[in-house]
Amino acid sequence: MFSQxxxxxxxxxxxxxxxxxxxxxxxFTLSYLARDELRVGIVIPKKVIPLRVHRNREKxxxxxxxxxxxxxxxxxxxxFSLRHSTQGFSYxxxxxxxxxxxxxxx
Numbered sequence: 823m824f825s826q827x828x829x830x831x832x833x834x835x836x837x838x839x840x841x842x843x844x845x846x847x848x849x850f851t852l853s854y855l856a857r858d859e860l861r862v863g864i865v866i867p868k869k870v871i872p873l874r875v876h877r878n879r880e881k882x883x884x885x886x887x888x889x890x891x892x893x894x895x896x897x898x899x900x901x902f903s904l905r906h907s908t909q910g911f912s913y914x915x916x917x918x919x920x921x922x923x924x925x926x927x928x
Contacts, residue, residue, distance in 0.1 A: 830863035830901060838901050845926040849906055849919040854927050855899040862888060865903045880908055883916060892920045898927070 830838070842855040864884055866877045884902065893900065902923075908916060 828859075828861055830861050830899060834861065834899060835863060835901060838899055842899070842901070843927075845923055847905075847919065847923045847926075849904070849908065850923045851903040851905055852923045852927070853901040853903070857898050860893065860897050861899045862893065863899075863901045865901065867904070870904050871907055871909065876909060880904065883908070883913075884920070887913065887916045887920055891917055892924050896924070896927075900924075 838853045838855045842853045845852045845854065862885070864881045866880055868877075871877045871880060884904075888900075888902075902920075908919070911919070
């Protein structure tokens with residue numbers, strides 16, 4: 823889990839939706855706002871994964887992938903929205919999906 827200074831608050835999320843750029847893949851939507859620091863948020867709608875326990879588990883899995891490989895050395899505000907369930911995906915499939923959407927930012 824990212825520490826508190828690296829998480830997005832609700833006011834910042836609204837600003838990202840208003841002023842940020844959006845990048846789409848079949849699995850994720852990334853809303854990005856260029857800044858000098860790194861902040862990350864993950865949104866998983868109830869339509870995609872109905873049970874809260876499963877949504878929280880997927881958030882932890884996605885955050886782990888982001889911390890380990892995808893966002894190392896990057897800056898900016900990243901808001902990931904899940905478009906389809908990733909419950910059956912392996913670690914490498916998550917890395918590929920997140921890397922694909924993050925590569926569009928650069």
